Amino acid sequence: MESSMNVREYSNISMIKGPLVMVQGVADSAYNELVEVEMPNGEKRRGIVVDSQKGISVVQVFEGTRGISPVGTTVRFLGRGLEVKISEEMLGRIFNPLGDPLDNGPMVIKGEKRDINGEPLNPAVRDYPEEFIQTGISAIDGLNSLLRGQKLPIFSGSGLPANILAAQIAKQATVRGEESNFAVVFGAIGVRYDEALFFRKFFEETGAINRVALIMSLANEPPVMKTLTPKTALTLAEYLAFEQDMHVLAILIDMTNYCEALREISASKEEVPGRGGYPGYMYTDLAQTYERAGKVVGKKGSITQMPILTMPNDDITHPIPDLTGYITEGQITLDRSLYNKGIYPPINVLMSLSRLAKDGIGEGKTRDDHKDVSNQLFAAYAKAVDTRGLAAIIGEDSLSDTDKKYLMFGDAFERKFVSQGVNENRDIETTLDIGWEVLSILPERELTNVKVDFIKKYHPAYRGKK
Amino acid sequence: MAQGKVARVNGPLVVAEGMKDAQMFEVVEVGEPRLVGEITRIEGDRAYIQVYEDTSGIRPGEPVVGSGAPLSVELGPGLLGQLFDGLLRPLGEIKEVTKSPFIKRGIKLPTLNREKKWHFVPKIKKGDKVEPGDILGTVQETGLVEHRILVPPYVHGKLKEIVTEGDYRVEDNVAIVDMNGDEVPVKMMQKWPVRVPRPFKEKLDPTQPLLTGVRILDTIFPMAKGGTAAIPGPFGSGKTVTLQSLSKWSEAKIVIYVGCGERGNEMTDELRSFPKLKDPWTGRPLLERTVLVANTSNMPVAAREASIYVGVTLAEYFRDQGYDVLTVADSTSRWAEALRDLGGRMEEMPAEEGFPSYLSSRIAEYYERAGRVRALGNPERFGSVTLASAVSPPGGDFTEPVTSTTLRFVRVFWPLDVSLAQARHYPAVNWLQGFSSYVDLVSDWWIKNVDPDWRIMRDFMVRTLLREDELKQIVRLVGPESLAEKDKLTLEVARLIKEAFLKQNAYDDIDAFSSPQKQARIMKLIYHYNQYATNAVERGIPVKKIADKITVVPDIIRSKATIKNDELQKYDELENKLKAQFDELLKEAGA
Numbered sequence A: 001m002e003s004s005m006n007v008r009e010y011s012n013i014s015m016i017k018g019p020l021v022m023v024q025g026v027a028d029s030a031y032n033e034l035v036e037v038e039m040p041n042g043e044k045r046r047g048i049v050v051d052s053q054k055g056i057s058v059v060q061v062f063e064g065t066r067g068i069s070p071v072g073t074t075v076r077f078l079g080r081g082l083e084v085k086i087s088e089e090m091l092g093r094i095f096n097p098l099g100d101p102l103d104n105g106p107m108v109i110k111g112e113k114r115d116i117n118g119e120p121l122n123p124a125v126r127d128y129p130e131e132f133i134q135t136g137i138s139a140i141d142g143l144n145s146l147l148r149g150q151k152l153p154i155f156s157g158s159g160l161p162a163n164i165l166a167a168q169i170a171k172q173a174t175v176r177g178e179e180s181n182f183a184v185v186f187g188a189i190g191v192r193y194d195e196a197l198f199f200r201k202f203f204e205e206t207g208a209i210n211r212v213a214l215i216m217s218l219a220n221e222p223p224v225m226k227t228l229t230p231k232t233a234l235t236l237a238e239y240l241a242f243e244q245d246m247h248v249l250a251i252l253i254d255m256t257n258y259c260e261a262l263r264e265i266s267a268s269k270e271e272v273p274g275r276g277g278y279p280g281y282m283y284t285d286l287a288q289t290y291e292r293a294g295k296v297v298g299k300k301g302s303i304t305q306m307p308i309l310t311m312p313n314d315d316i317t318h319p320i321p322d323l324t325g326y327i328t329e330g331q332i333t334l335d336r337s338l339y340n341k342g343i344y345p346p347i348n349v350l351m352s353l354s355r356l357a358k359d360g361i362g363e364g365k366t367r368d369d370h371k372d373v374s375n376q377l378f379a380a381y382a383k384a385v386d387t388r389g390l391a392a393i394i395g396e397d398s399l400s401d402t403d404k405k406y407l408m409f410g411d412a413f414e415r416k417f418v419s420q421g422v423n424e425n426r427d428i429e430t431t432l433d434i435g436w437e438v439l440s441i442l443p444e445r446e447l448t449n450v451k452v453d454f455i456k457k458y459h460p461a462y463r464g465k466k
Numbered sequence B: 001m002a003q004g005k006v007a008r009v010n011g012p013l014v015v016a017e018g019m020k021d022a023q024m025f026e027v028v029e030v031g032e033p034r035l036v037g038e039i040t041r042i043e044g045d046r047a048y049i050q051v052y053e054d055t056s057g058i059r060p061g062e063p064v065v066g067s068g069a070p071l072s073v074e075l076g077p078g079l080l081g082q083l084f085d086g087l088l089r090p091l092g093e094i095k096e097v098t099k100s101p102f103i104k105r106g107i108k109l110p111t112l113n114r115e116k117k118w119h120f121v122p123k124i125k126k127g128d129k130v131e132p133g134d135i136l137g138t139v140q141e142t143g144l145v146e147h148r149i150l151v152p153p154y155v156h157g158k159l160k161e162i163v164t165e166g167d168y169r170v171e172d173n174v175a176i177v178d179m180n181g182d183e184v185p186v187k188m189m190q191k192w193p194v195r196v197p198r199p200f201k202e203k204l205d206p207t208q209p210l211l212t213g214v215r216i217l218d219t220i221f222p223m224a225k226g227g228t229a230a231i232p233g234p235f236g237s238g239k240t241v242t243l244q245s246l247s248k249w250s251e252a253k254i255v256i257y258v259g260c261g262e263r264g265n266e267m268t269d270e271l272r273s274f275p276k277l278k279d280p281w282t283g284r285p286l287l288e289r290t291v292l293v294a295n296t297s298n299m300p301v302a303a304r305e306a307s308i309y310v311g312v313t314l315a316e317y318f319r320d321q322g323y324d325v326l327t328v329a330d331s332t333s334r335w336a337e338a339l340r341d342l343g344g345r346m347e348e349m350p351a352e353e354g355f356p357s358y359l360s361s362r363i364a365e366y367y368e369r370a371g372r373v374r375a376l377g378n379p380e381r382f383g384s385v386t387l388a389s390a391v392s393p394p395g396g397d398f399t400e401p402v403t404s405t406t407l408r409f410v411r412v413f414w415p416l417d418v419s420l421a422q423a424r425h426y427p428a429v430n431w432l433q434g435f436s437s438y439v440d441l442v443s444d445w446w447i448k449n450v451d452p453d454w455r456i457m458r459d460f461m462v463r464t465l466l467r468e469d470e471l472k473q474i475v476r477l478v479g480p481e482s483l484a485e486k487d488k489l490t491l492e493v494a495r496l497i498k499e500a501f502l503k504q505n506a507y508d509d510i511d512a513f514s515s516p517q518k519q520a521r522i523m524k525l526i527y528h529y530n531q532y533a534t535n536a537v538e539r540g541i542p543v544k545k546i547a548d549k550i551t552v553v554p555d556i557i558r559s560k561a562t563i564k565n566d567e568l569q570k571y572d573e574l575e576n577k578l579k580a581q582f583d584e585l586l587k588e589a590g591a
């Protein structure tokens, strides 16, 4: 907020509802102005102005309104917006979204105050992501490749191993041929404490803890704190990427908690609810979070964003995954039936997508046959899944010989290509070679998505004979 | 001009009081940072303003100043090849001014560069009578586009003065018209209010196909110059890629690409690839014919509402010059959501799913601005505006208000299907649900210019696909092996249609753009395959045997990505091989 004013104090509270406090007699509160609420016992809370009218201000209190009384409470309008002090000192540390330390360490001393809402990146300065990140996970690298600067969420279901997968990616991710100045910013939104600690322990064990900043709000905190968490995390990510030249991986977990907090706040404002009771502006709100990723021309750093969300009832059409999918550059979708088959990572490749992959793979980037192999694996696996459905109805015996081959392919694909160990780090060549191995189960004439030259070069039937 | 004070700030909605002379849709400046807004409701002296920039920090009492004019855009040389925001502010120049990767609010930069000089060639003489739309002169704006400087609508009279050929700025007077004794100066730049359609002499029916190079669109669900199309589909189904293909390969003179509430990187993608890509119809860099309007999802929501009117106004302006213009909008659902958001804040009575009750009239008005017209002015010119828009239904549910309403107002429907997209069958246009009401209209063109059998072959493909769908239901009951041989063949031909023709990889250098001739050649191969194979089946040869022996099929499937548009003679080889293999098969079978 540019125009700063003096601090003004009022104590005429006419209404308290949900996280909102209505203050009377305020002539000139600014929209989104920062407010301090002081209770008779001296406890202070913070909030912002969400509706400013002549004479009335509606203030949304971050820490919630529990215990606030209309009597004896003072509301101070601070004449500035919500800013958090951001600094590279935050690496290796844990903070709440207002920038207060949660790890018994000191406050941030040297830093830059920033409005955590951020500003939209000018599309004219964006630099298009093109560098392939090798995650070591075949279902991602081979078929849904992640690029540096991409925003690629993980769609999970309750109980599915999204956190383990995210941790594995964070540990294994490399851009080949490059030692990079990397950092991980972790936004833990309304999580259980043990979830947050899982990641912390994990990074401690991998020795990377000093490169990781954790911005955290817990499950039992008020909804506004939850909605602030990704904003602060991404503000830090932007600072590290575009001021400190770091390659930042921003992991946000769990965006479902974020959306539920948003819904709760919206309901208390009595806004007209949209689908599933979520506010109509949730698309725009989420976009303002997810779009804070990417690369900028002339800057060395980058933000690669990996939000994690839980699909309620495993339903991908639920507003949370739906609106997310409409904003992010693809998604990695986890699947309960694969999980139940004992496949880790249980990635449903057909329901997953990386929209940017095309620019980061192929000759000179990964391997010349990558695009073709990927297209062929997708086409063949889709056919295999279809055939499985048919076999379940009419019985395997009534299938044609080719269809039976597809069934075999489908199983091998899941067990050999998708499935791998929690610590298994496959390079892209290995991934593609496994791809060829499972494709070779099919008759060669089915492989119409790959160029004949690649068949001659990589198909196991020819490779051995060279 | 109205001058009042802020009384309330609620997100993008600001209420101002003391606005006695305010007009509906007047543009105002709000608060100390002078944020741009537009009046959308007036009650007494209170004006409701939708503000196009972030209102953080604005407080009651700050000034609100009217401009006396509705939201308008600058039209003239300097539009092509540029990236603008939803209000047509030049994002490239904003980058230079802010020296920051972020867009700061309150920035005032004109659309058209004021310093740049353009080489103006007058086309009429002093003393000539002029009327609205007459071509005063021309500017070769890019290698591809001659920008025609028109007498603005509502200006007519006798040409009192016109400058000689030379270099001028957009604000220089290039002519003076004597209009009933008044001297009206005319510049290369004119302004037009975006919510008002530009006038024309008469609206005409489309007559020409708008070729896109995308096979399923051109051949199965064709578009016409001046037509309207919607592309609905769930996330990730290929709306943007399809619109990008249209913007790259369409046979349009001018392309306006409106990114309305979508991703920043998608605009960057266009911006970085268009200078390098060549227009297949002229061989010139694509950026020379393109205007990019970007109001991405993270930019203020009110400007998103305005951006599609900005886009279509630009289109009309080039149409009036006598050009065929394509405007793609990605996505009109985000525009509708902006309407809903603003309506909600004004406490309007919501209709279906919270959308305002005027949603359908707004959608209708938008598509009404498409069409082929006889433009105002001399010499006589015909131009067209084609509108193609993405629709993003929540949960992929096509019965929701924006999709179902849009369907009522468009003549071409390219619905994208989640299961096709998941199987990576792109473009994922559902061939059973799609429609085009221009098939008959474009048939003549294809028959005359490409292949006399075009309609027969096209209808054969459509029929085969429909029949395949029926057969698949049967297969689900009894399995594929119990089908009659001729039905098995239908499945095989349908597979060929899908693999060799419908599937098209937008990222493959060769496959991305298919010339009409190439489309017809592939179609012909499939048509012949069906003829030969039907003959073989009738002579008792099982389909399985055909599949084993006709080994040229994978080559036919691959041909879309192996045979270039300028080496179509290679299709003769495939034709010959196909025929030879069937002859051989018949001989072997002794039939």
Ligand SMILES: Nc1ncnc2c1ncn2[C@@H]1O[C@H](COP(=O)(O)OP(=O)(O)OP(=O)(O)O)[C@@H](O)[C@H]1O
Pocket: A325, A326, A327, A353, A354, A355, A356, B233, B234, B235, B236, B237, B238, B239, B240, B241, B242, B262, B392, B426, B427, B428, B504, B505, B506, B507
């Ligand atoms: N014709 C095509 N050729 C190759 N790939 C395609 C094609 N169409 C779509 N795709 C693939 O599908 C992905 C998603 O397409 P796209 O971004 O156009 O989806 P969308 O419908 O616009 O989604 P959203 O609504 O989320 O914006 C692309 O990134 C690309 O990988």
Ligand SMILES: [Mg+2]
Pocket: B239, B240, B241, B262, B330
């Ligand atoms: Mg899109």
